[in-house]
Amino acid sequence: MAxxxxxxxxxxxxxxxxxxxxxxNGRWAKKRLMPRNYGHxxxxxxxxxxxxxxxxxGIKYLTVYAFSTENWKRPQDEVDAxxxxxxxxxxxxxxxxxxxxxxxxxxxxxxVLNDEIREKIEELEEMTKDNKGLNFTIAxxxxxxxxxxxxxxxxxxDVKEGKVSPEELSEATFxxxxxxxxxxxxxxxxxxxxEQRLSNYLLWQLAYTEFYFTDVLWPDFSKKDLEQAVxxxxxxxxxxxxxxx
Numbered sequence: 339m340a341x342x343x344x345x346x347x348x349x350x351x352x353x354x355x356x357x358x359x360x361x362x363n364g365r366w367a368k369k370r371l372m373p374r375n376y377g378h379x380x381x382x383x384x385x386x387x388x389x390x391x392x393x394x395x396g397i398k399y400l401t402v403y404a405f406s407t408e409n410w411k412r413p414q415d416e417v418d419a420x421x422x423x424x425x426x427x428x429x430x431x432x433x434x435x436x437x438x439x440x441x442x443x444x445x446x447x448x449x450v451l452n453d454e455i456r457e458k459i460e461e462l463e464e465m466t467k468d469n470k471g472l473n474f475t476i477a478x479x480x481x482x483x484x485x486x487x488x489x490x491x492x493x494x495x496d497v498k499e500g501k502v503s504p505e506e507l508s509e510a511t512f513x514x515x516x517x518x519x520x521x522x523x524x525x526x527x528x529x530x531x532x533e534q535r536l537s538n539y540l541l542w543q544l545a546y547t548e549f550y551f552t553d554v555l556w557p558d559f560s561k562k563d564l565e566q567a568v569x570x571x572x573x574x575x576x577x578x579x580x581x582x583x
Contacts, residue, residue, distance in 0.1 A: 345565045347395060350572050353525035355399035356392060357547070359539055360385070362531030362555030375419040380557040382427050389440065391561045393472040395568065399521060400474050403539050407447065407481030421455065424478060428458040432465050439471035445517035446480030447488065475521060482541035489515035518543055526571045528564075530556045548574045 360381055367377030385402060392400045405420060412420075435442050444459045451459075459478075493515045496502045502511065513519065523543045529535075532553040536544065550567045552559075 345569055347565060347568070350568055352396035352568065353548075353571055354397070355401070355522050355524045355526075356397050356567075357401040357403075357524035357527045357540055357544070358388075359403045359527070359529040359533075359537060360556045361529055361533055363557060365531065366555040366557040374416055375423070377557055378420060378423055382423060384557050384559055386434065387561075388559065388564060389472055389474055390438070391564055393438070393440070395564065398473060399524075400472060401445075401477065401518075401521070401524065401540070402475070403477045403480065403537070405446075405478045405480070406538060407479055407484050408538065410479075421452070425455050425458060428455065428462055432462050435462070435466045435469065435474070439469045440466060441469040441471070441473050442466045443473070443475045443521070444478050445475055445485070446478045447484055448479065450479060473521065475518070477539070480517070481538045482536075483538055485517050486542060489517075513542075516542065523547065525576075526550060526567065528552065528567050530554050530559055546576070548576065 363377035363381040364374040365377070366380065367374050370376075389400060405424065409420070410417060431442060434440075442462050444463065448456050448459060455478075489512060493502065493507070493512065497504060497507075518540070523545070524540065524547045527536075527540075527544055527547045528550050530552055532551065534551045540547075548571050550570050552563060552567070554563050
């Protein structure tokens with residue numbers, strides 16, 4: 339049975355889009371004398387639960403950092419295990435997403451992923467594109483600097499081919515070349531495990547996002563922790579560069 343909220347959410351301003359850096363899987367496993375991959379598997383289950391809790395709370399968009407462009411530097415056995423976990427997660431996600439009416443998109447450079455994972459991503463995005471529930475985005479082989487360089491290359495090519503004139507270039511134009519096209523910027527960023535850095539995550543999109551850091555390791559992150567983050571968000575004064583009234 340789901341635990342009741344300890345915070346009255348009825349009067350809360352719910353963020354439209356929450357981005358999360360899923361941190362602490364390895365440390366969670368180490369504390370239990372288990373291999374790091376056990377922590378990653380447990381973390382994947384937590385993602386499933388938080389997707390449901392976020393939608394029930396009224397959050398419309400949820401974006402999670404699953405695998406960064408820098409994560410390839412980890413030990414090969416851990417990388418291989420993460421890729422296997424991602425493949426299985428993507429496979430299971432199709433049925434789960436459709437049953438929950440959840441739309442799933444994957445951002446990042448997919449060109450270096452193996453064929454089977456790319457096929458699962460294409461299938462998942464195609465099968466869920468018309469769903470009306472939570473808009474769930476998974477960042478796989480994602481790095482914000484890499485995203486912006488890829489976007490600039492595509493934009494430069496369009497300028498070269500005459501599809502876009504230099505005079506038309508603007509922030510809005512550039513955003514149309516980013517992986518997150520069509521997805522609103524996050525209102526709230528959550529990072530677990532006590533770390534307080536962005537780790538090359540959504541640097542353009544987080545320009546006016548509120549940050550929330552918690553010491554909770556990702557596998558232990560719960561509905562209560564999400565509520566605490568939203569509570570902290572409600573105490574912020576979001577001025578977007580304006581003077582507070």
